[in-house]
Amino acid sequence: MYRLSSNATLFLKLFVPVFWTTILAALTIVAWFVRDNLFEGSLLTSFRYGTLFALVLAVISFLVLLWPLKRVETDGEKVYVSNYFRTAFYRWDQDVESFTETRFLFFRFATIRLNGVGSFGRKMRFLVDKSLLDNFKEELPGVLPHSEAT
Template identity: 65%
Template sequence: MYRLSSNATLFLKIFLPVFWITIMAILTMVVWLVEPSKFGGLNMTSLRWAASFTLVVGVVSFFVLTWPLKRVETDGEKVYVSNYFRTAFYRWDQDVEALSEFRFLFFRIGVIELNGIGSFGRKMRFVISPRLMKKFREENPGVLPEAKG
């Protein structure tokens, strides 16, 4: 079994959002619940709304950017896609229409497009491990659809 996704996927999908949201939620609650005198005369209205806005923007950002990431493995015939709670598999030759790649910040993101709608939708995103992807392509030429992008 070959893993194509990076180890960073678990960190980006679960650990970072949980840690950041927990810290920001606690900070926001403190700003709203603690007496203003404890903050040395700061304008509490602005601080409260800034903390609340930062929390909401962060949650939405994680929901849009990191929650859709998947773990991807393959045995050469099938691709196994997991969201760390359940796993689905698809055949490279029958179910997968295309594999595209693009750069986002420091990461290479892969998108597997299916011919129809699968368990996780028609398009599934994952963080590519360049080293593992290269190794798989060298050992199994012609299995993966040609990358677009």
């Protein structure tokens, strides 16, 4: 079994959003429920709305950028995709339409596009471990369909 996704996926998908949402939610609650006279009468209105804005922006960012990340493994015949709560498998030759790699800042992402809608949708994104993916490509050449790098 070959793992294609990075070990950092679990950290980015679960730990970072839970940790930062907890910290920002606690700060927002404190900002909204503290009495003004505790800060020598200074107005906390902009601070309160700023913390609320930061919390909402962070949650939306986590939902859009990190939550869709998947853990991906393969045996060369099937690709196993997991969101850490459930796992689905697809056949490389029948179910997978394309495999695309992209770079963003320090990270390398890949997208598996299916012929039809699967358990996690039609497109599944994951954080690539470069050495593991290169090792898989060397040992089983020709398995990845329409491999593109951008």
